[in-house]
Amino acid sequence: MMWLLFIYFATVGLVAAVLTVSLRNPVHCALALLTLLLHMAGLFVMLNAEFLAMVQIIVYAGAILILYLFVLMLMNLKTEEQHLHKKYSYVLFAGLGILGELFILLMLSPFGGTLGTATPDVILETGPSHAVGITMFSDYLLLFEIVGVFLLGAVIGAIVLAKTPVVKAENQEPASSSTP
Amino acid sequence: MIPLSAYVALSAVLFMTGLIGVLIRRNFIVVLMSVEIMLNAANINLVAFSHYLDSMAGQMSALFIIAVAAAEASLGLAIIIVIFRRKMATNVDQINVLKW
Numbered sequence: 154m155m156w157l158l159f160i161y162f163a164t165v166g167l168v169a170a171v172l173t174v175s176l177r178n179p180v181h182c183a184l185a186l187l188t189l190l191l192h193m194a195g196l197f198v199m200l201n202a203e204f205l206a207m208v209q210i211i212v213y214a215g216a217i218l219i220l221y222l223f224v225l226m227l228m229n230l231k232t233e234e235q236h237l238h239k240k241y242s243y244v245l246f247a248g249l250g251i252l253g254e255l256f257i258l259l260m261l262s263p264f265g266g267t268l269g270t271a272t273p274d275v276i277l278e279t280g281p282s283h284a285v286g287i288t289m290f291s292d293y294l295l296l297f298e299i300v301g302v303f304l305l306g307a308v309i310g311a312i313v314l315a316k317t318p319v320v321k322a323e324n325q326e327p328a329s330s331s332t333p
Numbered sequence: 334m335i336p337l338s339a340y341v342a343l344s345a346v347l348f349m350t351g352l353i354g355v356l357i358r359r360n361f362i363v364v365l366m367s368v369e370i371m372l373n374a375a376n377i378n379l380v381a382f383s384h385y386l387d388s389m390a391g392q393m394s395a396l397f398i399i400a401v402a403a404a405e406a407s408l409g410l411a412i413i414i415v416i417f418r419r420k421m422a423t424n425v426d427q428i429n430v431l432k433w
Contacts, residue, residue: 186369
């Protein structure tokens with residue numbers, strides 16, 4: 154049963170990723186990316202990370218992807234006949250080569266590492282959200298605050314960048330005759 | 334029980350798909366979407382290791398990666414809007430100067 158679910162989520166996610174990369178219309182690409190994100194949330198649930206799955210759906214699918222779709226609608230892109238670079242086949246070969254190398258490394262590497270204390274039984278005792286919250290506000294408190302400041306900086310930067318520029322008449326004229 | 338290598342293999346394939354997408358697409362919004370695919374592949378890796386090693390650190394990293402992805406998307410799209418307004422360019426190979 155777990156294998157069936159894994160195979161379903163993995164195949165649909167992979168097909169959605171390939172469609173995101175290869176579809177012509179950018180809006181269709183965004184919808185394929187949405188499919189990918191939802192199936193990855195399903196994989197997170199299988200890995201005992203329910204809170205992360207919900208965050209994935211709310212933040213990724215609900216906020217980030219909607220931002221992408223808004224910008225796509227704003228720019229009103231037309232479907233282009235040439236949506237890939239001219240010499241993309243070289244990149245495809247290189248990518249498949251790197252993928253093969255990754256698989257070889259994966260097969261060669263031993264799986265080791267020290268086990269932690271958060272076994273599934275410990276997590277399920279109080280619930281995954283509780284475990285995430287306790288860890289986030291004890292061990293990762295400083296990182297959490299830093300991410301808050303970081304997001305604030307990113308939002309301010311985005312607003313400053315995308316603001317409608319004030320049209321200055323002096324910019325078109327030579328500098329000597331502009332201002333009195 | 335699904336082995337850890339299944340998740341790692343899935344994440345490797347997804348990462349390569351995103352990387353190829355970054356390299357071959359011309360539309361810059363789709364390039365940003367491919368970056369999101371790569372970030373998601375890293376997330377799967379982190380959560381799988383977090384589950385199999387009985388540790389919460391991987392889930393925490395994945396949460397922070399999602400926050401960073403949100404910041405990256407907002408800034409990247411703001412830059413794209415500025416470029417589109419100035420130059421009406423929609424493809425990455427049309428943006429070939431640093432200042433205009």
